[in-house]
Amino acid sequence: MSKIKKLSINEAKKIAAGEVVERPSNIVKELVENSIDAGSKNISIYIQDGGKKLIRVVDDGFGMSEEDAKLCFEHHATSKITKVDDLDKIYTYGFRGEALSTISSISKIALITKEEDVQFGIKLLLEDGQIISEEKVSASRGTDIKVENIFYNVPARQKFLKKSETEWRNISQLFQSYCFAYKNIHFKLFNDDNIIFNCPTVKNIKERIVQVWNLSLSESCIKIEDENQKYNFSIEGYISNHQVHQFNRNRIYLFVNNRWIKNIELSRSLLKGYQNVLPSGRFPVAVILIKVDPKNVDINVHPRKEEVRLLHSYQIEQALQLSVKVALERNLSKQLNKNVKISGAKILPFEQSLQLYAETDFGQDYDNLITPARQSDFSRDTLIRVEQPFAAEFNLSNNLNKLEIEELFGSRISSRESSSEQLNVSKKESRFKFLGQVKKTYLLMESEEGLLVVDQHAAHESVLFDLFTKRFDTVSTVKLVFPHIINLQESELDTVIEYLPILKKYGIESERLGAAQLVITATPVHLKDASLDDLLSQVVSWINEFENLDNKDLESELSKKLCAQMACKASIKAGDDVSELQVDQLMKDLYNVENRFTCPHGRPTFWTLSTNEIEKKFKRDYKS
Ligand SMILES: Nc1ncnc2c1ncn2[C@@H]1O[C@H](COP(=O)(O)OP(=O)(O)OP(=O)(O)O)[C@@H](O)[C@H]1O
Ligand SMILES: [Mg+2]
Incomplete structure (x- = not known):
C-alpha cells in the first residue's frame, strides 16, 4: 500500500501559509496593499494585541461584488493579472491571488464589502478558509476586513509569534512606509482603540516626515533627486543632514516603484554617500523613492514581496551614492558659505568596469580616523541629536578650520578636568614616568621595559568598564x-x-x-x-x-x-587635555585591571616598545 498521501487542500494551505504570513505585520501588509490597489483614498488600520488578536483594515476603495467577495478567498484568485507576462507592466501590489486565501486558512475572517453602484454590501464570515455565513448588509463603498486570532488552528506557528510590543513595532514601521510611499492617501493607525497615527494627505514627503516622525527631524532633512534617461529611472527623497544620525537603520526607508524594499546593496550605496560624514556605527534617516520602468524590475523574487531584482542595479546604486554625496556637499557649502567637498568613497563613472568597482575597498575602518564620542549638546525633542563632528572633524578638516567646525556643529570641545584631591595619588608609587601626550590622544610613558604608548581613551574605558562590572555597588x-x-x-x-x-x-x-x-x-x-x-x-x-x-x-x-x-x-576622550596626576592615576588603575590589554570594544589599550627593540633600531644591540 502506498505510504504517500496527498494532503487536503486546507492542510496544504496551512503549511504553505508560512511563506506569505509569518507574523501579524505580514497580514497588515497584504490587507493594506489590497486597499491601495483598490484605489482607496482613506485607509484605517486597527490593531489589538500586536495584531495577534485583531487586525482590521477599513478602506473606501472600489469594493467587491458579491460574486468577487466569495471568490477572493480562493487559491490563485486575482483581478490584477491574467498571465505571467502582465508582470512586466504591473503597477499594483498584488499579482499572485494568494494573500486572502492564505490568511483565511490560518485565522477567522469577517469581510464587509460594497461597490459604488449597488444598494447593499455583502458580509462574509470565514473559518478555516471556508465561508460559514453570508448576508446582505448596508455599508458604504469600500471594504472592511477583520482578521482575528491568527494561527489559532496552527498552534506550532502561534507559539513563534513574538511579544505584542515587538509585533506592534513592526506594524508601526510598516505603516510609516505606506505613509511615505502614498502621500495622497489619508492613513490612520489605531492600537487597542487608541489612535496612534493620523496622517491626512500631504503635498510632499517632507510633510509626511513631520506627521510620522517630527518637525525637527523634517527640518534637518535635505532633498535628493536624480533622473537617468538612459536607464530610465529616477531617484527622489529626503535624507538627514550631516548633523543628524541614529544608532540603528530603522528610519532608512527605500522604495522601488512605491514598494518598500529591503536591499542591502542600495542601503550600502546610501551609506557610502555619507562616507566620512557620519561617525562610525551611526546611521542616517532617509526616505528614498526610486522609480524604474516596470519591465526593468522583477517583483516576483520574494514570497512576501520584500525584495525586488533590478535590471540596472549597479547604475542605480552609483546614482544613489552620488546624489547623497552631492546633496550633503551642497548643504554643507550653503551653511558655510563656501565650496565644500567631502572626501568620500570613490564614485566611478557608470560605464567603468564592474571588476574595478568590486576591487575597491570602500569598507575602511572608520575607528582609526575618528575620535570617540564627546559630550555634546543635543536637541531634546528627538531621539536623534546634533553631535560633535567626530568623523567630520577629521575628514572634513581639509576643507574646514576648527572654528568653522565648531560653528557648524554647535558646541565646543570640552576638556575634562579632575581636581587633584579627588585623584589623591602619590607620584612616588608610580612605575611609569609620564613623558608627554601625543596628538592629545596617546600618552607616552617610560617604564622599566621601555617605552609605553597608551591610548588614553581606551585605557580609561577599560578601567571604568572594570569598575562598572565588578565593583558596581561601590x-x-x-x-x-x-x-x-x-x-x-x-x-x-x-x-x-x-x-x-x-x-x-x-x-x-x-x-x-x-x-x-x-x-x-x-x-x-x-x-x-x-x-x-x-x-x-x-x-x-x-x-x-x-x-x-x-x-x-x-x-x-x-x-x-x-x-x-x-x-x-x-x-577621557581623544582630544582631551590630561594632567600628570590624572595620567598617574590612570596608569595605576589600569594595572589593577585584569583585562587591561583591550578596551570593552576590543581595541588595544597600550603597546610597548621594549628597550631591546629601541636599541636594535639604533644598532646598539651589536655589543651584547
Ligand atoms: N480591499 C479590497 N478592495 C477591493 N478588492 C479587493 C480588496 N482586497 C482584495 N480584493 C480582491 O481580491 C482579490 C484577491 O486578493 P489577494 O490579496 O488574495 O490577491 P491579489 O492581491 O490579487 O494578489 P497577492 O496575493 O499578490 O496579494 C484581489 O485580486 C482583488 O480583486
Ligand atoms: Mg493582495
Missing part, C-alpha cells in the same frame, strides 16, 4: 538637581520600560512620564555629564537586537553593553 549615584527628560517614541518607551530595573542596578534611576517621555532622576557619578539621550536610545536598540534571547541572557547582554557604553561615555 560606585555612587547622584540625584540630578534637574531631572533629565528624554523623549522617545511611544513604542520605544514601551520597549524600554520593563528593563528600567536593570538600569537602576547600574545607577540610572528613571521613571515614565506620560506616553512618550522618560525622566532620569539619578545617574552614576561618572556618568552625570554624559549624553543620557544617547545611552537610552542605544538601550532601545540593544533590546530590539536581543529580542530572541530569553530574559536571563538578555539581561546579561544588556548589562555588558550598558557597562561598556557607560565606560565609553564617562572616560
Whole structure:
C-alpha cells in the first residue's frame, strides 16, 4: 500500500501559509496593499494585541461584488493579472491571488464589502478558509476586513509569534512606509482603540516626515533627486543632514516603484554617500523613492514581496551614492558659505568596469580616523541629536578650520578636568614616568621595559568598564538637581520600560512620564555629564537586537553593553587635555585591571616598545 498521501487542500494551505504570513505585520501588509490597489483614498488600520488578536483594515476603495467577495478567498484568485507576462507592466501590489486565501486558512475572517453602484454590501464570515455565513448588509463603498486570532488552528506557528510590543513595532514601521510611499492617501493607525497615527494627505514627503516622525527631524532633512534617461529611472527623497544620525537603520526607508524594499546593496550605496560624514556605527534617516520602468524590475523574487531584482542595479546604486554625496556637499557649502567637498568613497563613472568597482575597498575602518564620542549638546525633542563632528572633524578638516567646525556643529570641545584631591595619588608609587601626550590622544610613558604608548581613551574605558562590572555597588549615584527628560517614541518607551530595573542596578534611576517621555532622576557619578539621550536610545536598540534571547541572557547582554557604553561615555576622550596626576592615576588603575590589554570594544589599550627593540633600531644591540 502506498505510504504517500496527498494532503487536503486546507492542510496544504496551512503549511504553505508560512511563506506569505509569518507574523501579524505580514497580514497588515497584504490587507493594506489590497486597499491601495483598490484605489482607496482613506485607509484605517486597527490593531489589538500586536495584531495577534485583531487586525482590521477599513478602506473606501472600489469594493467587491458579491460574486468577487466569495471568490477572493480562493487559491490563485486575482483581478490584477491574467498571465505571467502582465508582470512586466504591473503597477499594483498584488499579482499572485494568494494573500486572502492564505490568511483565511490560518485565522477567522469577517469581510464587509460594497461597490459604488449597488444598494447593499455583502458580509462574509470565514473559518478555516471556508465561508460559514453570508448576508446582505448596508455599508458604504469600500471594504472592511477583520482578521482575528491568527494561527489559532496552527498552534506550532502561534507559539513563534513574538511579544505584542515587538509585533506592534513592526506594524508601526510598516505603516510609516505606506505613509511615505502614498502621500495622497489619508492613513490612520489605531492600537487597542487608541489612535496612534493620523496622517491626512500631504503635498510632499517632507510633510509626511513631520506627521510620522517630527518637525525637527523634517527640518534637518535635505532633498535628493536624480533622473537617468538612459536607464530610465529616477531617484527622489529626503535624507538627514550631516548633523543628524541614529544608532540603528530603522528610519532608512527605500522604495522601488512605491514598494518598500529591503536591499542591502542600495542601503550600502546610501551609506557610502555619507562616507566620512557620519561617525562610525551611526546611521542616517532617509526616505528614498526610486522609480524604474516596470519591465526593468522583477517583483516576483520574494514570497512576501520584500525584495525586488533590478535590471540596472549597479547604475542605480552609483546614482544613489552620488546624489547623497552631492546633496550633503551642497548643504554643507550653503551653511558655510563656501565650496565644500567631502572626501568620500570613490564614485566611478557608470560605464567603468564592474571588476574595478568590486576591487575597491570602500569598507575602511572608520575607528582609526575618528575620535570617540564627546559630550555634546543635543536637541531634546528627538531621539536623534546634533553631535560633535567626530568623523567630520577629521575628514572634513581639509576643507574646514576648527572654528568653522565648531560653528557648524554647535558646541565646543570640552576638556575634562579632575581636581587633584579627588585623584589623591602619590607620584612616588608610580612605575611609569609620564613623558608627554601625543596628538592629545596617546600618552607616552617610560617604564622599566621601555617605552609605553597608551591610548588614553581606551585605557580609561577599560578601567571604568572594570569598575562598572565588578565593583558596581561601590560606585555612587547622584540625584540630578534637574531631572533629565528624554523623549522617545511611544513604542520605544514601551520597549524600554520593563528593563528600567536593570538600569537602576547600574545607577540610572528613571521613571515614565506620560506616553512618550522618560525622566532620569539619578545617574552614576561618572556618568552625570554624559549624553543620557544617547545611552537610552542605544538601550532601545540593544533590546530590539536581543529580542530572541530569553530574559536571563538578555539581561546579561544588556548589562555588558550598558557597562561598556557607560565606560565609553564617562572616560577621557581623544582630544582631551590630561594632567600628570590624572595620567598617574590612570596608569595605576589600569594595572589593577585584569583585562587591561583591550578596551570593552576590543581595541588595544597600550603597546610597548621594549628597550631591546629601541636599541636594535639604533644598532646598539651589536655589543651584547
Ligand atoms: N480591499 C479590497 N478592495 C477591493 N478588492 C479587493 C480588496 N482586497 C482584495 N480584493 C480582491 O481580491 C482579490 C484577491 O486578493 P489577494 O490579496 O488574495 O490577491 P491579489 O492581491 O490579487 O494578489 P497577492 O496575493 O499578490 O496579494 C484581489 O485580486 C482583488 O480583486
Ligand atoms: Mg493582495
